[in-house]
Amino acid sequence: MSPAWAQEAAACQLGPAQVATGLPAQTLRGCTRSSPAPAGSPAWQGTATVPHWLAPLQAAHHDVIRLHWAGPEPVALLLDLGVPDAMHLSMAHTAAGRDAPLAQVHLGPDSQVADRPLPAPRLSLPVTLAPGLNEIALTYRVHAGGRLQPALEPPARWQVRQARFDWRNGLIVGAMLVLIDVVLVLLRVARERSYLYFVLLVSVHAFLLGVFGGYGLAFWWPQSPGLNQLVPVVGAALALGLHALFSLSFLRLRVRAPGLARLHGLVVGLAGLALAGVLATGLHPLWYATLLLCAAIYVPLSLGAAAHAAWQRLPGARLYLLGELLLVLFSFVLFGLSVLGHNPWPDQPMFMYPKIGLLAETAFFSLALILRVRRFQREQAELRERRLVDAQALWQAESARQEADERARQQLLRLASAGHDLHQPLASLRMAIDALHAQLGTGTPAGGGAPPALAEHLTRSLDYAQTLVRDILAQSRQDHQHLAADTVSLGHLIGQVVQEHQAGALAKGLRLRAVDTSAEVAGSALILHRLLHNLVGNAVRYTLRGHILVGVRHRAGGALELQVLDQGPGLEAHQLQTLQAPFQQGPQASEQGHGLGLFIVRSLCAQAGYQLVVRSRPGHGSCFGVHLPAAVASRSDSA
Numbered sequence: 001m002s003p004a005w006a007q008e009a010a011a012c013q014l015g016p017a018q019v020a021t022g023l024p025a026q027t028l029r030g031c032t033r034s035s036p037a038p039a040g041s042p043a044w045q046g047t048a049t050v051p052h053w054l055a056p057l058q059a060a061h062h063d064v065i066r067l068h069w070a071g072p073e074p075v076a077l078l079l080d081l082g083v084p085d086a087m088h089l090s091m092a093h094t095a096a097g098r099d100a101p102l103a104q105v106h107l108g109p110d111s112q113v114a115d116r117p118l119p120a121p122r123l124s125l126p127v128t129l130a131p132g133l134n135e136i137a138l139t140y141r142v143h144a145g146g147r148l149q150p151a152l153e154p155p156a157r158w159q160v161r162q163a164r165f166d167w168r169n170g171l172i173v174g175a176m177l178v179l180i181d182v183v184l185v186l187l188r189v190a191r192e193r194s195y196l197y198f199v200l201l202v203s204v205h206a207f208l209l210g211v212f213g214g215y216g217l218a219f220w221w222p223q224s225p226g227l228n229q230l231v232p233v234v235g236a237a238l239a240l241g242l243h244a245l246f247s248l249s250f251l252r253l254r255v256r257a258p259g260l261a262r263l264h265g266l267v268v269g270l271a272g273l274a275l276a277g278v279l280a281t282g283l284h285p286l287w288y289a290t291l292l293l294c295a296a297i298y299v300p301l302s303l304g305a306a307a308h309a310a311w312q313r314l315p316g317a318r319l320y321l322l323g324e325l326l327l328v329l330f331s332f333v334l335f336g337l338s339v340l341g342h343n344p345w346p347d348q349p350m351f352m353y354p355k356i357g358l359l360a361e362t363a364f365f366s367l368a369l370i371l372r373v374r375r376f377q378r379e380q381a382e383l384r385e386r387r388l389v390d391a392q393a394l395w396q397a398e399s400a401r402q403e404a405d406e407r408a409r410q411q412l413l414r415l416a417s418a419g420h421d422l423h424q425p426l427a428s429l430r431m432a433i434d435a436l437h438a439q440l441g442t443g444t445p446a447g448g449g450a451p452p453a454l455a456e457h458l459t460r461s462l463d464y465a466q467t468l469v470r471d472i473l474a475q476s477r478q479d480h481q482h483l484a485a486d487t488v489s490l491g492h493l494i495g496q497v498v499q500e501h502q503a504g505a506l507a508k509g510l511r512l513r514a515v516d517t518s519a520e521v522a523g524s525a526l527i528l529h530r531l532l533h534n535l536v537g538n539a540v541r542y543t544l545r546g547h548i549l550v551g552v553r554h555r556a557g558g559a560l561e562l563q564v565l566d567q568g569p570g571l572e573a574h575q576l577q578t579l580q581a582p583f584q585q586g587p588q589a590s591e592q593g594h595g596l597g598l599f600i601v602r603s604l605c606a607q608a609g610y611q612l613v614v615r616s617r618p619g620h621g622s623c624f625g626v627h628l629p630a631a632v633a634s635r636s637d638s639a
Helices: 003-012 155-190 193-212 215-220 225-250 258-281 285-311 317-339 352-442 452-482 490-507 525-542 573-578 597-608
Strands: 028-036 061-069 075-080 088-095 103-107 124-129 132-141 151-153 487-489 511-514 520-522 547-554 560-566 611-617 621-628 633-635
Touching: 075 155, 088 124, 103 124, 151 155, 155 193, 155 352, 193 215, 193 225, 193 352, 215 225, 225 258, 225 285, 225 352, 258 285, 285 317, 317 352, 352 525, 352 597, 487 490, 490 511, 490 525, 490 547, 490 560, 525 547, 525 560, 525 597, 525 621, 597 611, 597 621
Parallel strands: 511 547
Antiparallel strands: 028 061, 061 132, 075 124, 075 151, 088 103, 088 132, 487 520, 520 633, 547 560, 560 621, 611 621
16 A cells, blocks of 8 residues: 555545445545546547547546445445446455455446346445455546446445335336326327327436436346447437427417527427437437537527416416426436536435436426316317307308298288289279270260370379389299299309318318219208318318218208218227217317317208218228208209
């Protein structure tokens, strides 16, 4: 033992223990010294030649733990290094008065769990302290040039801590999986992309927690230690990108803050670049730097976006902001300090901080999503009421118009009847006056008969009266024809609706085609247009590829059926009735739909005396039809 070594070891006896032991403080005292790994050390193998500003991201370290054991006999302890693996690790344990090392360990990037002295998820090394002075030298390199957080403790306490560690991990991951299930249920209600991004984000977080806990190398890929180095970086890139996408969608930044939306897009691009780089070239410091730059941009950006949304009173934004603050505090600030060797609470494992942050973020984000769904459901209920009121008002207006037309027709018929009745006595008067003219023309005395001037006046008055009656009859006939029950050309109606939806169909690569027909029905053109518009709109929305056909078919008894046939996913038998309820959508629903189309169609059909007919086979498409009874089918061609 060199004099300098002995002097420093003696000094260590005077200070508090810097390594957690679980032993009485008076029996074990020690201190640690850290420095860069010596040049030529195996820890530097595999590092790349990089600019000086990237060198800290692949730094190798040399830590010396000097201890004084005051017990009379050697004591067996475990040195928990606080990380699941290392790119390189060398350990040499020496004691005063002994020339040969008490223990040596060498682990490289290809070392498996079975190669470790203690096959456990986290790196732990057995150490037997000799009475007196001991030195444990650690030379290592871990992710991004990070530092170890060693904890020296008795095996029994180590086992208790490991059990608690596993229990906490299981509890946290289990809570995340439960929240994923909750959000998946909410996704079926809200159908927003933010819910899908959240599910993917939490899934990545739960997976990363397992990797950080050492379960990946211990259980999932024990024969591929290199994968254990790659997966955390890939997961971090995915998590950053998904988090930015979730924030972009949940906070509706494209509409509310386009500038912040573009910055979020930049973060997604940087995360994607780092992910592609790691997969293509491996763990180069440049990709660590890219991820760190991405995180440095995103932390203030996400907080600013959340604060902006909370200020605008966006539903759920305050809960989102609180979850984001906790994530930044635990997963970035405290964990970052621990990686750099400045753990604020040395008795806590440094990987506990991101677990707390991720769980807190997941919980508050889930609450924000639940709040958003509750508000969405209230808005949908209000929308349903408005739609139902609109449909009812439409039917009432059409009914009132038809009743007014019917009253006008009856009045015209009565007027025409009165005109017809007046025409008969006027014709009789005409005959009498003609006879009077004949008598005056022959000079026959009329017993003081009417003079010729009076007869001519009567003739002119009678001509005028008959002209008025003829005009009234002609106008009544014309108005009656105009006020006859609406006759709707189904061919014209189908062509009009198909033209309205043609652009949307072409945008999805669908062929929307109308089968021409000369069929006509008596009814409201407005009601029939509303019915067909909803059915064709649903077909375009749910059909992913293929054709949509709109036409008319004959049915028994002279009835007609207005049909929309698609090549969509089809419906199961139990879905046919469900989708006619309000706010129910099929499995291929888009965000623009509200689940009210078929409900409104069914309601209007019931009010107009029609019948909604649905035929469907899963995987073969569907046929939605409106059955028009024979009473309204005025005439039609063959279909």
